[in-house]
Amino acid sequence: QISLFRFTVKRPFSTSHSSVDSKEMKKFQLLAHKWWDEEGEYAALHSMNDIRVPFIRDTLLSMSSNYHLGNPLSGIKILDVGCGGGLLSEPLGRLGASVTGIDPVEDNIRTADRHKSFDPVLAKRIEYKSSSLEEIVEESMETFDVIVASEVVEHVADLETFIKCCSQVLKPEGSLFITTINKTQLSYVLGIVVAEKIMGIVPEGTHEWEKFVPPEELERLLESNGFSVKTVNGMLYNPLSGSWSWMESTSLNYAVHAVKSGARAQSHATDTPPQTDVQQHSATAATAG
Amino acid sequence: SSAAMAALRGRALLAPLGARLRAGPRAPLLSSASASAPPLYDVVVSGGGMVGSAMAAVLGHDIHFHDKKIALLEAGPRKDYDHMPDSYSNRVSSISPGSATLLSSCGAWDHVCNLRLKPFRRMQVWDACSEAMIVFEKDDLDDMGYIVENDVIMSALTKQLDAVADRVEVFYRSKAVGYTWPLPSHSCDTSPWVQVELADGRRLQTKLLIGADGHNSVVRKEAEIKNIEHQYDQSAVVATLHLSETTDNNVAWQRFLPTGPIALLPLSDTASSLVWSTSHDHASELLAMDEESFVDSINSAFWSNVNHSDFIDTAGAMLRSAISLLKPSGTAVRQLPPSVAKVDPESRAMFPLGMGHATEYVQHRVALIGDAAHRVHPLAGQGVNLGFGDIACLAHHLSAAAFNGSDLGSLKHLLKFETERQRHNVSLIAATDVLKRLYSTTLAPLVLLRTWGLQATNALPPVKVRISLQLGI
Numbered sequence: 149q150i151s152l153f154r155f156t157v158k159r160p161f162s163t164s165h166s167s168v169d170s171k172e173m174k175k176f177q178l179l180a181h182k183w184w185d186e187e188g189e190y191a192a193l194h195s196m197n198d199i200r201v202p203f204i205r206d207t208l209l210s211m212s213s214n215y216h217l218g219n220p221l222s223g224i225k226i227l228d229v230g231c232g233g234g235l236l237s238e239p240l241g242r243l244g245a246s247v248t249g250i251d252p253v254e255d256n257i258r259t260a261d262r263h264k265s266f267d268p269v270l271a272k273r274i275e276y277k278s279s280s281l282e283e284i285v286e287e288s289m290e291t292f293d294v295i296v297a298s299e300v301v302e303h304v305a306d307l308e309t310f311i312k313c314c315s316q317v318l319k320p321e322g323s324l325f326i327t328t329i330n331k332t333q334l335s336y337v338l339g340i341v342v343a344e345k346i347m348g349i350v351p352e353g354t355h356e357w358e359k360f361v362p363p364e365e366l367e368r369l370l371e372s373n374g375f376s377v378k379t380v381n382g383m384l385y386n387p388l389s390g391s392w393s394w395m396e397s398t399s400l401n402y403a404v405h406a407v408k409s410g411a412r413a414q415s416h417a418t419d420t421p422p423q424t425d426v427q428q429h430s431a432t433a434a435t436a437g
Numbered sequence: 438s439s440a441a442m443a444a445l446r447g448r449a450l451l452a453p454l455g456a457r458l459r460a461g462p463r464a465p466l467l468s469s470a471s472a473s474a475p476p477l478y479d480v481v482v483s484g485g486g487m488v489g490s491a492m493a494a495v496l497g498h499d500i501h502f503h504d505k506k507i508a509l510l511e512a513g514p515r516k517d518y519d520h521m522p523d524s525y526s527n528r529v530s531s532i533s534p535g536s537a538t539l540l541s542s543c544g545a546w547d548h549v550c551n552l553r554l555k556p557f558r559r560m561q562v563w564d565a566c567s568e569a570m571i572v573f574e575k576d577d578l579d580d581m582g583y584i585v586e587n588d589v590i591m592s593a594l595t596k597q598l599d600a601v602a603d604r605v606e607v608f609y610r611s612k613a614v615g616y617t618w619p620l621p622s623h624s625c626d627t628s629p630w631v632q633v634e635l636a637d638g639r640r641l642q643t644k645l646l647i648g649a650d651g652h653n654s655v656v657r658k659e660a661e662i663k664n665i666e667h668q669y670d671q672s673a674v675v676a677t678l679h680l681s682e683t684t685d686n687n688v689a690w691q692r693f694l695p696t697g698p699i700a701l702l703p704l705s706d707t708a709s710s711l712v713w714s715t716s717h718d719h720a721s722e723l724l725a726m727d728e729e730s731f732v733d734s735i736n737s738a739f740w741s742n743v744n745h746s747d748f749i750d751t752a753g754a755m756l757r758s759a760i761s762l763l764k765p766s767g768t769a770v771r772q773l774p775p776s777v778a779k780v781d782p783e784s785r786a787m788f789p790l791g792m793g794h795a796t797e798y799v800q801h802r803v804a805l806i807g808d809a810a811h812r813v814h815p816l817a818g819q820g821v822n823l824g825f826g827d828i829a830c831l832a833h834h835l836s837a838a839a840f841n842g843s844d845l846g847s848l849k850h851l852l853k854f855e856t857e858r859q860r861h862n863v864s865l866i867a868a869t870d871v872l873k874r875l876y877s878t879t880l881a882p883l884v885l886l887r888t889w890g891l892q893a894t895n896a897l898p899p900v901k902v903r904i905s906l907q908l909g910i
Contacts, residue, residue, distance in 0.1 A: 195849075197841070197843070216503065217500045217503070218501060219504050242839075242842040242843075266630065267477070
């Protein structure tokens with residue numbers, strides 16, 4: 149096995165308002181070639197597809213009136229932020245979506261590109277770019293129908309900047325899906341001590357408890373940046389079976405679905421929305437819930 | 438150490454999964470999706486018999502496979518099933534209601550019903566060495582199963598494959614001569630797909646290879662999957678028979694002779710199909726003798742009591758009286774099988790019997806179904822039904838995997854298929870094997886055991902119901 153470790157890491161912006169943390173980047177660089185080993189370091193992420201893909205798929209189907217079950221996400225443009233080796237981009241691509249996967253670690257993008265290249269259908273539907281979220285904002289204003297940020301927000305340097313950028317590249321009434329880890333005593337014990345140090349479910353040092361995000365804080369940041377939070381679900385990993393399931397409590401892992409408000413950005417905030425618009429938004433909220 | 442880490446992870450899947458990602462013959466270093474790369478299919482089914490064709494047809498009609506590419510490889514030529522001869526073919530199968538449902542799901546059952554089939558309501562199974570008998574029938578007098586010629590099933594499946602020709606490509610006269618297995622998926626430089634080489638040099642690639650190529654499966658051998666197999670000292674003689682008189686003929690008959698079971702499966706009010714499992718020598722004799730002697734042998738096999746012994750008859754009668762005291766309805770009325778008048782000329786044939794079971798049904802990007810995975814004695818009338826059951830299970834898991842955007846060749850869902858089917862099949866195959874051996878003797882103690890066993894089973898509804906459920910009835 150030849151792994152080319154050219155450390156040409158893209159230097160993040162020197163200003164402090166970047167969402168990319170260079171320390172985090174180094175961590176993932178070392179494991180760039182391990183993404184597609186289903187029993188390797190990323191095994192838990194592979195099996196997370198069993199619940200996060202149906203979650204994304206079914207939420208989007210319930211919001212759409214015109215789809216074919218053979219190609220359920222056809223016509224939908226998705227941005228996969230922090231796509232890593234493409235573990236989530238590929239299933240979404242297979243379901244018909246046009247996926248743009250971005251990741252600041254070049255080696256990850258290289259791995260992802262190589263892996264998709266053997267499947268002509270995926271090679272066409274998925275595009276990978278080595279980039280941070282801020283770097284694509286300018287050329288991608290209101291471009292995407294959906295953004296997925298799965299197991300990412302616990303690694304970013306500045307969460308509010310991250311959310312603002314998501315809002316900028318998302319079309320109005322577009323969906324944002326986030327999965328991440330709560331900041332609780334339980335998540336320290338199970339998520340760091342057991343998962344990393346004892347059972348090796350996740351490579352040691354992957355997570356820093358300080359950067360875990362409680363759902364209340366995430367919801368607050370989302371709502372104050374033009375998003376309406378529709379769903380918050382707890383997730384549970386069973387290390388014995390290696391599988392994920394949904395649970396009521398969000399004290400460990402959880403998933404969020406939020407929708408960007410339909411009104412155009414700040415310039416219209418002071419206008420009184422016409423009566424019909426309000427009714428339309430209520431209708432959308434009802435069906436999207 | 439990584440071994441300790443693996444142990445601590447406690448995932449029972451780990452060890453067998455690791456062992457399944459064999460390092461077989463290396464896949465060639467193909468550049469990614471280049472123009473010269475062989476065409477890539479989502480699923481390739483190797484073997485175009487009843488089970489392989491049904492697998493391709495069921496996937497082709499699955500909504501989640503609407504945009505997928507499926508290939509079916511058949512070594513023989515495309516047969517013309519448009520003109521069914523008036524005479525019955527000597528190769529027939531007993532189709533359970535569960536199998537009929539599967540064939541319905543891909544639209545094939547309608548064609549079968551429009552061609553020809555014979556429903557039966559009752560199965561009577563009895564011993565040549567005693568009066569012991571067991572009768573299966575449904576309470577609501579529904580059909581227990583259907584006797585259908587294999588050609589009729591193939592005709593129906595071919596029609597339904599034509600109907601989804603945009604998704605399913607059938608390659609006739611295309612024998613697969615070699616398979617190249619991919620390395621485990623985390624090694625990025627070589628093709629992750631299974632490479633299939635055909636006899637004429639053409640090559641295909643596939644994300645999932647399904648082996649439906651019979652009990653001498655090449656897929657199974659090339660995948661180095663161990664097969665537990667055993668040749669029985671028996672051959673089956675088949676023939677198309679004409680009955681002495683017209684009857685309702687809705688009963689399937691099977692009598693266990695010391696040399697092997699003889700079965701009469703209804704084809705119409707006047708015709709039945711014979712499946713007689715017996716020693717190789719006797720089978721050759723049956724094929725060689727003139728038609729009159731052949732018919733006499735059959736009638737004698739069903740009617741003669743020469744194998745009875747007074748001891749067994751008395752012992753059997755004792756148990757029957759005991760049962761009728763405790764459970765008045767516990768002994769069934771014995772119906773008499775029809776007598777045979779003549780045999781269709783040219784319809785006699787024989788083939789050797791054996792038993793087989795693959796230790797694994799799946800590997801990374803490979804799945805076995807039908808006789809490639811398991812081969813049974815025809816005495817239970819289950820052979821093709823097990824294969825159809827495999828299809829229903831595998832199609833269910835593949836459909837869900839497709840709707841989840843998963844890699845179709847991933848062991849995760851393939852192992853679920855294997856676990857479910859092995860659980861179902863192993864007990865049935867073992868039981869069939871035991872029955873075959875138990876009934877191959879005239880030794881009094883064993884005859885008594887099976888006599889009492891059969892009578893008791895006949896009297897105990899819960900056991901009979903369980904057996905019926907297992908057989909898909």
